[in-house]
Amino acid sequence: MDVMANVKVESDVVIDRLMEVFRSVGYDGASMAQLADATGLQKASLYHRFPGGKQEMATAVLDHVSEWNQRQLVDVLYSSASPKTRLTTALRSISQLYDGGRLACILRALSHGTAADLFRQPIASIFTKWVDAFAHLAQDLGFDQQTSRHLGESTLVRIQGSLILAQTLNQPTLFEQALHDIETDFLIN
Numbered sequence: 001m002d003v004m005a006n007v008k009v010e011s012d013v014v015i016d017r018l019m020e021v022f023r024s025v026g027y028d029g030a031s032m033a034q035l036a037d038a039t040g041l042q043k044a045s046l047y048h049r050f051p052g053g054k055q056e057m058a059t060a061v062l063d064h065v066s067e068w069n070q071r072q073l074v075d076v077l078y079s080s081a082s083p084k085t086r087l088t089t090a091l092r093s094i095s096q097l098y099d100g101g102r103l104a105c106i107l108r109a110l111s112h113g114t115a116a117d118l119f120r121q122p123i124a125s126i127f128t129k130w131v132d133a134f135a136h137l138a139q140d141l142g143f144d145q146q147t148s149r150h151l152g153e154s155t156l157v158r159i160q161g162s163l164i165l166a167q168t169l170n171q172p173t174l175f176e177q178a179l180h181d182i183e184t185d186f187l188i189n
Contacts, residue, residue, distance in 0.1 A: 014039050014049070015064045018057050023106045027058055027115035055118060058110055062122045065106055068097070069126050077133035083140045087186050090133075091179045094159060101166035101175025108160065130156050142189045155182050 017038040021030050035057060036043045050056040072093040077086050098105070107126060110119045135152030143151060162178035165171075 012064075014041070015060055019061045019064065019106055022058060022061055023104050023109050026109050026113060027054070027118075028113040030054060058115065058119065059122075061106065062110065062119060062126075066122065066126055069129060072097070074129050074133045077137045083137055084187065086137055086140075087183060090137075091183055095176065095179055098163055098175065099172075101163060101172035104167060105160060105163055108164075127156060138186060141186060151186065154185075158182055 017040075018035060021034050021038045025034065032043050032046065032054065035054065036046055039046065041049075046057070047053065050060065052059070073090050076090050076093070079086055081089070095101075097103075107123050111123050131149075131152040133152070134155045135148040138148035138151040139145065158178045158181070159175075162175045166173070166175040
């Protein structure tokens with residue numbers, strides 16, 4: 001592996017570990033000590049990588065999530081594959097992202113407290129892309145524009161709502177059932 005690839009892998013590992021802290025305790029709850037412990041780096045090394053401190057770390061996490069969103073959802077849902085293949089691939093990626101309903105949504109974790117104002121725009125952008133991509137798929141499946149938009153919005157609401165419920169009740173199957181119901185709703189046309 002060349003040096004640049006090694007740096008990218010190391011950087012991805014750091015971002016993933018930062019994301020787990022933010023996902024667990026939110027932006028306000030994440031201390032520099034927790035972030036340093038999770039990454040295995042000294043606080044000085046974290047500040048060297050992220051001179052803007054915790055806010056820059058959370059921004060890097062959101063950038064990482066946005067890239068994943070583009071690659072695993074948006075590009076898939078707009079691809080030339082059959083609509084059914086696009087849908088099942090996207091829903092499988094969502095299930096993997098949230099470990100079948102066992103993991104909290106990082107976007108939700110970064111959308112309250114002092115983080116709400118800091119990250120409202122990038123989080124809204126990611127969610128809007130989800131809605132638009134699922135609405136596009138619905139149109140490709142033959143739904144009219146209004147119904148397609150509704151399906152796009154309700155898909156996001158059902159995913160986020162079922163995640164919260166699955167975790168609160170410790171029943172991840174509620175999340176998987178919601179994904180199954182979403183698939184059924186799209187393929188009913």
